[in-house]
Amino acid sequence: MSTVRRPSRRAAAGIVLAAGLALTGLAAPASASTAADADVAFDAFIDAFWDPSEKYFFTNSDHVIDPAHAYGPEDGLYTDFWWEAQLWETVMDAYERTGDPGQRDLIDDVYDGFVAFYPTFANNYNDDIGWWAKASIRAYELTGDPRYLDRSEDLFDGIWAEWDTTYGGGIWWRKDPHDQKNVATNAPAAITATQLYQATSDPAYLTKAQQLFDWVDDRLQVDGHVYDHLEGPGSGTLVKWDFTYNSGNYIGAAMALYEATDDATYLDKAIAAADWTTTFLTNGGTFNDEGIDDGAGFKTILIRHLARLATVHGQTQYLPLLQANVTQAWDHRRTSDDLVGSNWSMPTPAGRLQSLTAAAVVSALQIVPANGYSGPQPGTGIHDAENAVTTNLNAESTSTGFLGRGYLAGWSSDGQAVTFHVNTAAAGAHELRLRYAAAAGDATRRILVNGVAVGANHLFPGTGSWSTWAETDLDNVDLDAGHNTIRVEYASGSGSSQFLNLDRLVVSQQREAEDGTRHGGIGLESSTAGYTGSGYLAGWNGSGQWVDLSATVVKAGRYDLTFRYAAGAGNASRYLFVNGASVVSNLAFPSTGSWGQWRTVTVEDVALTAGANTISLIFETSNGSSNWLNLDHLTLRYVQH
Incomplete structure (x- = not known):
């Protein structure tokens, strides 16, 4: 049984930084993102992770227990409680797209395999139980099998018992201790309650769904920015971690209530959250890497709800971003097994992959309508530093005038660096524009492109204050077609000096007028x-x-x-x-x-x-x-x- 839940999170001033991946053993990128790729991706996922004898998904692609993530049946050989619910939804994503009888059977098989290990669904974590309640009502909608409706009602009723008036309402994250109330428990529960209302016509479910959503809306979001949780005494301290699944769950809950009530206020709230998320939680137009383990599944939840907002509710402005993300991820698959890692902005490394990580692009390919484009996917060129891969650096948002969610700060010693994963459509000359503040005086840093120094001691002239931002350019820098790394690091041996706050990198193709x-x-x-x-x-x-x-x-x-x-x-x-x-x-x-x-x-x-x-x-x-x-x-x- 799962005993460890919330992911390891690095937070500073409400900013969560993307986890890095080793840059060794990278596979050569491939190109394609068409309808047929959804089938290839799903089949590859099943080949790598499904155990038909146990009717359960393996945790790792090598089918070996990782002591660092030894949760789930047989000491972590198979996925833990909430992962299996997410992978069940991946199967449903495929079946909803194809109507394939084999995938229909697999819906039952995943459920039966889980029940064999967890016959009572006992779990201390209400969000874990909630994911199964949500997936079960979806399984009922797709199959009509009443056991899934019964299961969803039973599980939802169990976690609803954990609602109380602390912090003005909400369901506790776990039964013991009562230490926080978060989006991940309450927004999925709002979706489930709404779908139960649609399935049963029982108005009590709709009332509960509205209570759940109203609590999240009032206590955990501001102007479409959805925060993580409340904790502590009294009215609680708002913990402002930023994760894609928080936004995704909020969007999904708002849409579900819009569909049930025709109240356009809910649709407006979904759009506001979608606008915030697509603006602030991307790296060059690709959704942030949120690391392995639990975080690797967060994008799936966002994309599932964002795609519905775009396709069912006419908000087609999000489709190009969604399609570009699918293409970028699939282009970075491993050609050896057609699996994709957690950072969709870079080629997938060799070695072990976790099932929750690999499932993200599989679901995305099922959910997002293919646009038929099969070439390399250029990035947007805008890379906020707080969304990049950091080494011994933290993010802040205290000085005014920054772009994005914040900036990197506290940067004055060897071993501190930020790496941007940059994707370009074609090789050639590019301009690298860095936005920064240097209130302590002129600062310098070493800048490397694909491991080669292009600015051994690049100057960032002093800006006078930390709220005064300037830009400095590196011109005619040759980048490769496809994936590139741009690393800005403190290197005293190259002359690096002084504090520096780094806000944003903008990468553009460059054409000299004299040419x-x-x-x-x-x-x-x-x-x-x-x-x-x-x-x-x-x-x-x-x-x-x-x-x-x-x-x-x-x-x-x-x-x-x-x-x-x-x-x-x-x-x-x-x-x-x-x-x-x-x-x-x-x-x-x-x-x-x-x-x-x-x-x-x-x-x-x-x-x-x-x-x-x-x-x-x-x-x-x-x-x-x-x-x-x-x-x-x-x-x-x-x-x-």
């Missing part, structure tokens, strides 16, 4: 300092002058185009054409004050086609183009629309 095709006598100069590449375009102030910049992208979609320029003679403007079509008739380039000052202008959400694109910046008097302009380079960042 474009010039028309009408535009000049090429290198006399004013601060440019990138070999120079910049100049002598540009009359009709008939323009430059064509080539941009080859692997995936069609929306891209942000950022132009680096100097406008020392005052405000300037130009006509932006992309692939022969007008995009901005008179794009403004505000004055930079001098030719030695460089700034950027960004045009968002520009459609580019897969393959070659031509981006033209034109002096067109009839459209209002004006004044001199020096153009340094263009960067492109995929924004996943």
